[in-house]
Amino acid sequence: MSADCLFCKIVAGDIPSTEVFRDGRVMAFEDIHPAAPQHILVVPLEHVGMLASATERHEALIGHMVIVADGIAAERGVQNSGYRLTVNQGTDSGQEVEHLHLHITGGRKLGPIA
Numbered sequence: 001m002s003a004d005c006l007f008c009k010i011v012a013g014d015i016p017s018t019e020v021f022r023d024g025r026v027m028a029f030e031d032i033h034p035a036a037p038q039h040i041l042v043v044p045l046e047h048v049g050m051l052a053s054a055t056e057r058h059e060a061l062i063g064h065m066v067i068v069a070d071g072i073a074a075e076r077g078v079q080n081s082g083y084r085l086t087v088n089q090g091t092d093s094g095q096e097v098e099h100l101h102l103h104i105t106g107g108r109k110l111g112p113i114a
C-alpha cells in the first residue's frame with residue numbers, strides 16, 4: 001500500500017468504488033468517468049506504479065490482469081462485439097493515477113487509437 005495512492009485506497013476500501021471483481025491478486029471496478037458504455041479498471045492489489053516501474057517480477061501479475069480483463073469483457077457481453085484494453089504510461093498518454101491499471105472499454109464502436 002502506498003499511502004497517497006488513490007487506487008490503493010480503493011483496494012483497501014477506504015474510498016468507495018463499484019467493485020466488479022476481486023481475487024487474491026487483482027480487483028476491478030467501474031471507472032468513475034466512463035468513456036464508453038462499459039469502462040472498467042483492473043488494478044493489482046499490490047501497489048505497482050507506472051508500467052515503467054514494473055519488472056520481470058510482475059510478468060505473471062500483468063498477464064493475470066489481462067486474462068481477468070477478458071473474462072470481465074465476456075461477462076459484460078462485449079467479448080464478441082469487441083473491446084479495448086489500454087494502459088496509459090506517462091504525461092503524453094494523459095495518465096492521471098500512478099497505480100498500474102488496465103482500462104477495459106467497450107459497448108460501442110471505438111475510434112482509431114490516437
Ligand code: AMP
Nearest residue numbers: 017030031032033088094095096097098
Ligand atoms: P489514467 O488516466 O490512465 O491514469 O486513468 C485513471 C482513471 O481513473 C480515469 O479514467 C478516471 O476516470 C478514473 N478514476 C479516477 N478516480 C476514480 C475513482 N474514485 N473511482 C473510479 N475511477 C476513478
Ligand code: ZN
Nearest residue numbers: 005008047099
Ligand atoms: Zn497504489
